[in-house]
Amino acid sequence: MTTDIDVVVCEVGPRDGLQMLSQFFPTEEKLAWIRAEASAGVREIEVTSFVPPKLVPQFVDAAEVVRGALAIDGLIVIGLVPNLKGAERGVELGVHKLNFVMSVSRTHNLKNVRREREDSIEDFRRIAEMLRTLPAERRPRLIGGLSSALGCSYEGSVPVDDVRRYASALAEAGADELLVADTVGYADPLLVRTAFKAVMAEVGSLPVGAHFHDTRGLGLANVAAALECGVRRFDASLAGLGGCQFAPGATGNIVMDDLCFLLDSMGLRTGVDIDRLLAVREILARNLPQIPLYGALARAGLPRNYLPAAERVQRTAAP
Numbered sequence: 001m002t003t004d005i006d007v008v009v010c011e012v013g014p015r016d017g018l019q020m021l022s023q024f025f026p027t028e029e030k031l032a033w034i035r036a037e038a039s040a041g042v043r044e045i046e047v048t049s050f051v052p053p054k055l056v057p058q059f060v061d062a063a064e065v066v067r068g069a070l071a072i073d074g075l076i077v078i079g080l081v082p083n084l085k086g087a088e089r090g091v092e093l094g095v096h097k098l099n100f101v102m103s104v105s106r107t108h109n110l111k112n113v114r115r116e117r118e119d120s121i122e123d124f125r126r127i128a129e130m131l132r133t134l135p136a137e138r139r140p141r142l143i144g145g146l147s148s149a150l151g152c153s154y155e156g157s158v159p160v161d162d163v164r165r166y167a168s169a170l171a172e173a174g175a176d177e178l179l180v181a182d183t184v185g186y187a188d189p190l191l192v193r194t195a196f197k198a199v200m201a202e203v204g205s206l207p208v209g210a211h212f213h214d215t216r217g218l219g220l221a222n223v224a225a226a227l228e229c230g231v232r233r234f235d236a237s238l239a240g241l242g243g244c245q246f247a248p249g250a251t252g253n254i255v256m257d258d259l260c261f262l263l264d265s266m267g268l269r270t271g272v273d274i275d276r277l278l279a280v281r282e283i284l285a286r287n288l289p290q291i292p293l294y295g296a297l298a299r300a301g302l303p304r305n306y307l308p309a310a311e312r313v314q315r316t317a318a319p
């Protein structure tokens with residue numbers, strides 16, 4: 001991580017936010033969104049999903065979106081992959097990170113990627129092996145993503161020991177970082193503390209990120225709990241779009257704009273200019289007039305005389 005920021009925020013709207021929509025979000029508009037958010041200071045964006053276009057037609061333009069995103073200076077471009085074929089597509093295009101997805105809940109894994117969890121671990125191992133054959137400059141970082149890790153709308157609660165066990169398996173198979181996801185918004189701060197502490201104790205220095213949905217209004221409280229555990233990377237989506245078509249009851253991700261405001265108000269630098277970020281919502285509003293856009297900050301605006309974290313940090317440091 002660069003030293004001018006304290007916490008990485010990763011925009012997942014172009015993937016998680018769009019995957020459930022039946023209407024196609026035009027490719028140029030996806031790129032306008034990605035460019036605008038990158039220039040507001042967001043440094044990592046999950047821009048697409050390398051899944052069969054027959055299954056999710058929204059991502060039929062994956063190659064074009066990735067090419068456009070890779071042309072943006074300094075942006076880390078991420079693609080979701082469910083299997084080796086997806087990883088090969090990502091490598092071919094030159095993405096910086098592959099976000100491999102499997103679910104800790106057995107039922108959700110079967111519904112989502114049609115695999116037993118052990119088979120998904122094998123898929124992950126194959127991807128890691130394939131990546132090891134590439135020269136370093138062509139090798140994307142591999143994120144081991146654990147979906148439905150903190151609850152599942154098919155199974156209810158998910159044992160923390162299963163989360164720990166699959167985190168360990170992904171780490172051992174070659175993950176460069178892990179991402180623990182509350183796909184359907186079942187988590188609460190107590191569970192977040194328990195699960196993240198267990199995972200982080202298991203995988204040592206491997207970075208562990210968090211992906212929360214705000215289904216029951218605890219999204220930002222869960223962020224605060226994860227921060228206490230040492231998590232320094234969070235997924236979110238602008239205006240809280242999001243959901244999973246293979247997980248009933250899944251609603252939007254935590255709102256990127258509100259997440260940046262929370263982190264900033266805690267004195268943690270994200271590198272994001274909040275006013276510029278809020279302005280990007282216009283792209284969503286014009287393309288998705290029928291979809292509700294969430295966000296407390298967008299509704300209320302920044303407090304009068306609000307000082308961003310970076311300026312407050314400098315003032316405190318001044319003699």
Ligand code: COA
Nearest residue numbers: 050051052053055056082083085086101112113114244246
């Ligand atoms: N990208 C493009 N095509 C792919 C692919 C990928 N990542 N993976 C498989 N395919 C193709 C195969 O080549 C095959 O094509 P063919 O019918 O022309 O021969 C076809 O899809 C079926 O392949 P198979 O390996 O049998 O896949 P499957 O039917 O068992 O489905 C997944 C498995 C993982 C591909 C599918 O369940 C999936 O994409 N799940 C993710 C769903 C999702 O987006 N969830 C939300 C995000 S978490």
Ligand code: ZN
Nearest residue numbers: 016183211243
């Ligand atoms: Zn999600």
